[in-house]
Amino acid sequence: MNNSxxxxxxxxxxRMAYRLLSPSILHYAxxxxxxxxxxxxxxxxxxxxxxxxxxxxxxxxxxLFFGDAFYREILLRTFVLxxxxxIATLLIGYPIAYFMSISSERTKSICYVLVLAPLYTSxxxxxxxxxxxxxxxxxxxxxxxxxxxxxxxxxxxxxFSGVVITLVEVFLPFMILSIHSILENINKSLVxxxxxxxxxxxxSFLLITFPLSIPGIASxxxxxxxxxxxxxxxxxxxxxPGFRVIPTLIYEKAMASLNWVLGAAIAxxxxxxxxxxVFFYNKITSNERxxxxx
Amino acid sequence: MNIFMINRNTKSSIIKNGRQFxxxxxxxxxxxxLYIALLSMFLLAPIIIVVLISFSSESYAVFPPKNxxxxxxxxxxxxxxxxSAFKMSLILAITVVIITxxxxxxxxxxxxxxxxPGKNIVHSFLLLPIMFPAIILSLxxxxxxxxxxxxxxxxxxxxxxxxLATPFVIKSLVGCLSTIQWSTNEAAQCLGANRLQxxxxxxxxxxxxGLIAAVIFAFITSFDEVVISLFIxxxxxxxxxxxxxxxxxxxxxxxxxxxxxxIIVVIGIIILLIPKNYLTSIxxx
Numbered sequence: 001m002n003n004s005x006x007x008x009x010x011x012x013x014x015r016m017a018y019r020l021l022s023p024s025i026l027h028y029a030x031x032x033x034x035x036x037x038x039x040x041x042x043x044x045x046x047x048x049x050x051x052x053x054x055x056x057x058x059x060x061x062x063x064l065f066f067g068d069a070f071y072r073e074i075l076l077r078t079f080v081l082x083x084x085x086x087i088a089t090l091l092i093g094y095p096i097a098y099f100m101s102i103s104s105e106r107t108k109s110i111c112y113v114l115v116l117a118p119l120y121t122s123x124x125x126x127x128x129x130x131x132x133x134x135x136x137x138x139x140x141x142x143x144x145x146x147x148x149x150x151x152x153x154x155x156x157x158x159x160f161s162g163v164v165i166t167l168v169e170v171f172l173p174f175m176i177l178s179i180h181s182i183l184e185n186i187n188k189s190l191v192x193x194x195x196x197x198x199x200x201x202x203x204s205f206l207l208i209t210f211p212l213s214i215p216g217i218a219s220x221x222x223x224x225x226x227x228x229x230x231x232x233x234x235x236x237x238x239x240x241p242g243f244r245v246i247p248t249l250i251y252e253k254a255m256a257s258l259n260w261v262l263g264a265a266i267a268x269x270x271x272x273x274x275x276x277x278v279f280f281y282n283k284i285t286s287n288e289r290x291x292x293x294x
Numbered sequence: 295m296n297i298f299m300i301n302r303n304t305k306s307s308i309i310k311n312g313r314q315f316x317x318x319x320x321x322x323x324x325x326x327x328l329y330i331a332l333l334s335m336f337l338l339a340p341i342i343i344v345v346l347i348s349f350s351s352e353s354y355a356v357f358p359p360k361n362x363x364x365x366x367x368x369x370x371x372x373x374x375x376x377x378s379a380f381k382m383s384l385i386l387a388i389t390v391v392i393i394t395x396x397x398x399x400x401x402x403x404x405x406x407x408x409x410x411p412g413k414n415i416v417h418s419f420l421l422l423p424i425m426f427p428a429i430i431l432s433l434x435x436x437x438x439x440x441x442x443x444x445x446x447x448x449x450x451x452x453x454x455x456x457x458l459a460t461p462f463v464i465k466s467l468v469g470c471l472s473t474i475q476w477s478t479n480e481a482a483q484c485l486g487a488n489r490l491q492x493x494x495x496x497x498x499x500x501x502x503x504g505l506i507a508a509v510i511f512a513f514i515t516s517f518d519e520v521v522i523s524l525f526i527x528x529x530x531x532x533x534x535x536x537x538x539x540x541x542x543x544x545x546x547x548x549x550x551x552x553x554x555x556x557i558i559v560v561i562g563i564i565i566l567l568i569p570k571n572y573l574t575s576i577x578x579x
Contacts (some may be wrong), residue, residue, distance in 0.1 A: 010409075013408050013409065013410060014408075014410040015410065016404075016408060017408040017410040017413075018380070018410070018526060020400040020401065020403060020404035020408075021400070021404050021416060023396075023397050024397045024398075024400070024401050024420060025416075027453070027456065027457065027460075028420065028457065029451075031435070031438075031453045031454065031457050032422075032423065032431075032457055033455075035434035035435050035437070035438035036430075036431075038434065038437055038438050038441070039430070039433060039437060039438075040436035044573050059534075088333070092333070095329060096330065096333055097327070099326045099330075103326070105421050111330065112329070113531055114333070114334045114337060114338070116565075117337070117338065117341070117562075118337050118338065118340075118559055120514060120565055121341055121557075121558055121561065122518040122520070122535060122557060123518070123520070124520055124535050124542070124554075125340075125341070125344060125554040125557060125558065126340045126341065126344075127340075128340075128341050128344060128538075128542060128546070128554060129339065129340020129341060129344045129412075129554075130325060130344050131546060132343050132344070132357060132546075133339060133340065133343060133357075133540075137356070138357070139339075139343060139357045141503065142357070162427065169336060169337060169339075169340065172337065173337075176482065184544060189372075196530070205357070218535055219512050223425075226425070226427070229427075230427035230428065230429055232428070232429050233485070233521070233539075237542060246428075246429075247429040250429055250433055251429070251524075251525075254433050254436060254525065255525070260300065260301055260409075260433070260437055262435070263433055264433065264434075265390040267429070267430045267433050267434070268430075270427070270430065271427065273432050274427065281383075284485060290499060
C-alpha cells in the first residue's frame with residue numbers, strides 16, 4: 001500500500017518534469033536534431049549543377065572529399081592549425097593561470113577582468129582589430145621598423161602565422177579559465193606539506209601542483225583544439241581567400257558553388273573526425289593515473 | 295621598499311643592496327607583473343586599437359590616427375542600412391532573451407527540483423549546443439530552413455538563436471537555483487503566503503543575479519552571433535554582425551571601428567552589472 005503511494009508520487013513527479021522539459025526538447029528536436037539528420041541524408045545525395053539535388057543515394061561525395069589531395073591538404077592544415085593554436089595557448093596560458101592561483105585577491109580580480117574582457121567582445125570586432133595590427137603597414141610592422149628590429153615589413157596578413165596569432169588571442173581566455181579553475185581547487189596544504197618536508201618551491205611545483213593540474217590542461221586543450229579547428233571568422237579575414245580550412249571550405253561549397261551535398265559530406269566527415277578525436281582523447285585523459293590524488 | 299634606500303657610507307652595503315635589487319628583479323612577483331603586462335597588451339590590443347581608430351579622421355585604418363574626428367560615427371547614423379541592421383539585431387536579441395528565459399526557467403526548475411529518470415542525460419543534451427561546431431549547424435540549418443521555407447525570415451533567426459542561447463540560460467539558472475534555501479519558500483507558504491507571493495518575495499530575490507546573468511548571456515549570444523546568421527539571413531533580415539562581415543569583405547574604413555566601439559561600450563556596461571562569480575562560472579563552460 002505504502003509502496004504504491006510512493007511509486008504513484010514518483011510517476012507524478014516524472015510526468016511533471018517531462019511536461020516542464022517538453023517545450024525545450026521539442027525545440028531541440030525540431031531545430032537541432034532534425035537539421036542534422038537532413039544534413040546526413042544530403043551528404044549521400046547527388047549534385048546537379050544549378051543547385052538542384054537528386055535523391056539517389058551514394059558515397060560519391062565522401063569519395064570526392066577523401067579521394068582528392070586538395071581536400072586532404074585542407075583537412076591536414078585545419079588539424080595542424082588546431083594543434084599549433086592549442087600548444088601556443090597552453091604555453092602562454094599556463095603561467096598566467098598558475099600565477100593567478102597563487103596571487104592575492106586584488107591581483108586575481110584584475111586578472112579576471114583582463115582575461116574576460118576579450119571573451120565578451122565580438123570575434124568579428126577583434127578580427128578587425130588584428131587586421132589593422134598585422135597588415136603590411138600595420139601597427140606591428142610600424143613598431144618593429146621604428147625600433148630598428150626589421151628593415152622591411154613582415155608579411156603576416158594572409159599567412160598561417162597571422163591566423164595563429166589571432167586565434168591564440170581569441171582562445172587564450174578559455175585555456176586560462178580551464179586551467180585556473182582546477183588550480184584554484186588544489187588542496188594548498190599538500191604544497192605546504194611538501195615544502196615543510198624540505199622540497200624547494202620548484203620541486204613542489206613539479207611534483208605536486210603540476211601533476212594535479214593535468215585535468216585542467218586536458219580539458220582546456222581539447223576545448224581550444226575543437227574551437228580553433230571549427231573557427232571561421234579569423235581564417236576568412238586574416239587568412240584571406242587563399243587560406244582554406246574546413247570551415248571556410250564548407251562556407252564556399254554552401255554559399256558560392258551551391259554544392260550543398262558536397263558541403264554536407266565535408267561537414268559530416270569533419271564532425272565525425274572531431275567526435276572520434278574527442279572520444280579517444282577522453283579515454284586517454286580519464287586514465288586513473290591522472291586523477292589518483294585529490 | 296627598502297632596497298632603493300642605498301646607504302652610501304660603505305661599499306659593501308652598496309653591493310649588498312645591489313644584490314637585493316637583482317633578487318627583486320628576478321623574483322616571481324616582478325616577472326609575473328611584466329608577464330601580465332605583456333599578456334594584457336596582447337589580449338587587449340585589438341580592442342584598444344579598434345576604439346582609437348574609430349575616432350580617426352583618415353578614410354583608411356592607420357594607427358596612430360593623425361587627426362581625430364567623429365565623422366565615422368556620423369557616417370554610421372547616416373547610413374540607413376547600418377541603422378536598420380542594428381535595430382534588427384536589437385529586436386532579435388530581445389525576442390531571443392524572452393523566449394530562452396521562459397524555456398530555460400521551466401527546464402532549470404525541473405532539473406534542480408525534481409528527480410526523474412534520465413535527468414543527467416537530458417541535462418547534458420540540453421547543454422550540447424555550446425560545444426557544437428557552429429559551422430556544421432549553420433549548413434544543416436541552411437538546408438533545413440530552405441526545405442521548410444523559413445530561410446531568410448525573422449522567425450528562422452529566432453529559432454536558431456534560441457537554440458544557441460538556451461544552454462547559457464540553463465547553466466546560469468541551474469547554478470543559482472541549486473544554491474537557494476528552498477525551505478524558506480516552504481516556510482513562507484506555511485505562514486500563509488500564496489505561491490505567487492512566495493515566488494516574488496522569497497525566491498525571486500534569491501535568484502536575482504542568476505536571472506540577470508542569464509538575460510545578459512542570452513542577449514550577448516544572440517547579439518554577437520555571426521556564423522549561423524551568415525547562412526540563414528535574408529536581404530531584409532541582415533543582423534549587425536552579418537552586415538559588418540559583408541562590409542569588411544570589400545572595405546575596411548573606420549565606420550566598422552565606430553560600430554565596434556559602440557558594441558564594446560554597450561556590452562561593457564552590461565557586463566559591469568554581473569557579479570564576478572557568475573561571469574566566470576559561465577565563461578568556463
